[in-house]
Amino acid sequence: MYQYTDFDRQFVRSRAQQYRKQLERNLAGTLSDDEFRPLRLQNGWYIQRYAPMLRVAVPYGELSSAQLRVLAKIAREYDHPSKEVFEKAIGTQATWGTTHLPVGYGHFTTRQNVQFNWIPLAKSADVMDLLASVQMHGIQTSGNCIRNITSDELAGVAPDEVADPRPFAEILRQWSTLHPEFAYLPRKFKIAITGATADRAATHWHDVGLHLIKSEQGELGFKVLVGGGMGRTPLIGTTIREFLPWNQIMNFLEAVVRVYNRWGRRDNMYKARIKILVKAEGQRYIDEVEAEYQQIIHADGAPHTIPQAELDRVNASFVPPTLNSRSAAKPVTVPADRQTDYARWLKQNVAAHKNPALRAVTLSFKRLGQAPGDADADQLDTAADLADEFSAGEARVTHDQNLLLPWVREADLPALWVAASHAGLARSNVRLLTDMIACPGGDFCALANARSIPVAAAITERYQDMDELHDLGEIDLHISGCINSCGHHHSGHIGILGVDKDGKEWYQVSLGGSDGSPLSGPATPGKVVGPSFGASEVPGVIEAVLDTYRRHRSGAETFIDTLRRVGFEDFKAAANSARLSDKHEELHTLPKSSGFARDAQEA
Template identity: 70%
Template sequence: MYQYTEFDATFVQQRAAQFRDQLQRWESGKLSEDDFRPLRLQNGWYVQRYAPMLRVAIPYGEVNSQQIRVLAKVAREYDAPEAEVFQAAMDGQGKLGTTFLPTHCAHFTTRTNVQFNWIPLSKAADVMDLLATANLHGIQTSGNCIRNTTTDALAGIAVDEVVDPRPYAEILRQWTTLHPEFAFLPRKFKIAIVGAQEDRAASGWHDVGLKLVKNEAGEIGFKVYVGGGMGRTPVVAPLMREFLPWNQIMNYIEAIVRVYNELGRRDNKYKARIKILVKAEGQAYIDAVEEEFRQIVEVDGGPHTISQAEFDRVAACFVDPVLPQVADIDTAQAEQAIVEHAARTPAFARWLSRNVHPHRNPALRAVTLSFKRAGQAPGDATGDQLDALAQLMDTYSAGEARITHDQNVLLPWVPVSQLVNLFEAAKALGLASTNVALLTDMIACPGGDFCALANARSLPIAEAITQRYQDLDELDDIGEIDLHISGCINSCGHHHSGHIGILGVDKDGKEWYQVTLGGSDGSTLSGEAGAGKVIGPSFSAAEVPDVLEAVLTTYRDLRQPGERFIDAVRRIGVEPFKEAGKAARHPAAEVEEATA
């Protein structure tokens, strides 16, 4: 993973000190709430329904065991609300009440960051100082700026990789951090980079999606997609450039953002994303970007052209770990031992097929640890679990891990000879669930339990579905499904791209849920990126598990041999599933919705 430099450490420490001064001036009344708000947002601090929320940046998902231990310390020592705040939440003061309010937890997000939901602002500066000791921060994890650049969790190790995207992601991170022209955009701005044949980063759903390719001459460049996004208007980013030389990527993004900064709407936040501008202007936007790019390169001399020396400097910071035990093992013999153990141990065989992934080094594997289980919100990890994760990283993955888009954790450097030991250790910690890519490996936002923007709760719905589908044989029979749950139209749970999407809506102060089918994030499993279609009316919270079961039963009745859910929906259409969902409605709910 990226090796932090002395400059990185100094920069983060200085930013933490700057935030402490800002916080103290706000607390003393020398800085107004309106003046302090953008400053805290630029450091990752939101004010949510009941308490502040901190978002910690994990650039392109890579994290080391020291950082995980610091996150564990934050969870254990700081992620706890004052008693009256927690009691107010439990009593349901405000719009929604709940009994699903875990504390002392970190939460893995779909953008590979980490969030905490209960840290009082009075302790915010202490937390930032602690994070800085491990080169962690919250810079540009919120606000109308360029956010954390994301990529594939298998970056640098995938067998289908064309070009390692991590050095490019790091160059963009360094360039966009505190860039004055990128700090106050019309709206937030997100970039994803893919370097493999399969898109495992949902790049089409981003403001800018970059796909590394090689042309016929073997030269490296980018396919550039601009104007994707979810929310109220789901749009898959259209292709803007078929091939852009790799060293021009910053100049080109500068042109994209300059035109957006000039023409993007600032009078309506729902129409301020770049997707709205691209859709409204069409070719005129593309022409404006190309002209701006020409000016930057030909008139200004291409000030952000990446030199080979600069690329080599950054690429040299990505060092494969030294794994002396790998050099001493007979890979063929180790693989044979794994096969024999799997034949004797069905649970291990299932784990191998679901959680273990091929690696560019035949002596290694990448392993997903599932943070999806009953009694715990999807993507949540307690302080104790984080400490245990750090120990697994040190023992089995050279002290490194990746937070994934699916809110799990991937160990990227596991020797084949250590797979059995890792399985047993992960199982003892409750992190060896074999539901990866299955129904209960769902994406879910925190929803109305925490978020002030949410219309409905996500976590109780996720828990009800998880409780109903505990049989692993049944999950295997249903097969691979992306289930995504959002508590509001902002789509932090990416419901638009789910094979099955669940969206919380508000009707006269009551929680209802829309169900969509057929969405895709653009991966091989999902096919071409696109938004799902709504099936019928909204459903009450109590109805959602029954509706989901009716949809899945219809699929199992109508599928062809070996046909996946998403393929069946595309072949059959949504009508049979719509009828099934309608039949599963509770009579009382129909009356209640009609009067809502």
């Protein structure tokens, strides 16, 4: 992992101290809420439907065990609503102190960050100090700036890797943090980078996607994609450079973002993302970026060219760690009656490693009774313990809202499985139906048109049989509570989108999307199967779609391959035939949240 310098540590501490003074002024009434709003957003603090939400930056997904323990402390000691907020969320008929709210949790996001939903704003500066003590913060998690840079969770360990993307992600993080020219872009700006031949970072769906590649001459460089994104207009990124020398990436990105900053829409926030500019201008945008790049290179002296010495310095933080020997530990044997469970875990949760003696292991945070991606304080502490014992003190947040241990000895797999099983983190459902992506939805977010978590829970409850899950095979199910697409429904093999109809919660279902991963094939948005469904209908619709897959599949063919071979119409007909004929009694009206939507738009 990257080791912060003295400058880095002082910078983060100073930022926390600065925030504390701003908060004190706001609470004292000398800094108005409107004046305080951009300051708290710059540190990752939103005001959502009921309470503040903190988004903690986890650059390219890497977490140390010490950082996990601080996140656990925040969940345990700070992620709790006041009595007033509790009654607002649940109603005055509820008893204060009951457990009707999912409090005391961190939430892993699709962009490898961690969120908390119930921290009182009055305690937010204490939380910032805690984060700073382990070199963490909320910078680049909000606002119209270059956001936290994401990567492949297998970065540095994947057998198919051309080059480790983490050093470049770190260099770009340092370049983009509080970049004065790009602090107020037309809209938020997201970058993803991969160094592997397989895209596990959903790069085609980002404002900028970077692929480390090698030229025919063996030179290292980047393939650059621009203009991907979801939301109201799902678009796949356009390749604007087939090969860019690695040391020029910051100069080139300076041109990419500068042209966007100059010409991006500021009159309509729904058309302000770079994808709209690239779609509207096409080759003209590409030509302007190239002209700007040439200006930077020749007239300005290429100020952001990365020296080899700087790459070497950063690279030194990403050498494989020294693994502590567990030779003194008592050997662990998997019980005979659990061999099937263990074999399934090996297949679904354990990935190959570039070091043949090691493996990368995913801890599943998808289980009944817990929202996808949520981790309570005890689970975060347990993950830290497992990282220390089995993975050199390191874990990674995955795009699919789980945690991955990247440095596990093959010989330690039985012991890790037993320990993770005791903690409820060894469910062998990774990449299966219940390993779904879901945003927090209307239970938290002021923008949401519908709740995501109850729909996820209903589907999870219906598909608890592990034999059935493994028979269905690998399926990406993604759920968003609104068109902003935080649950990436566009890229799901099965996508579910919450929509508002006459103040009620309804759900659109789409099929055939892809995030560009090896499981999914080329990135593409899914197609909507028909009119929206009531909440009670959605599990039945999913079941009808999967039954259609069972009827049509050939041998071990996956869901997405069967859908592509057979075509859309049979699946669409099955989904629409599952519509209930009775009234949708359980449909709810989400509470209106006047004044909060401005924050949520920054998400």
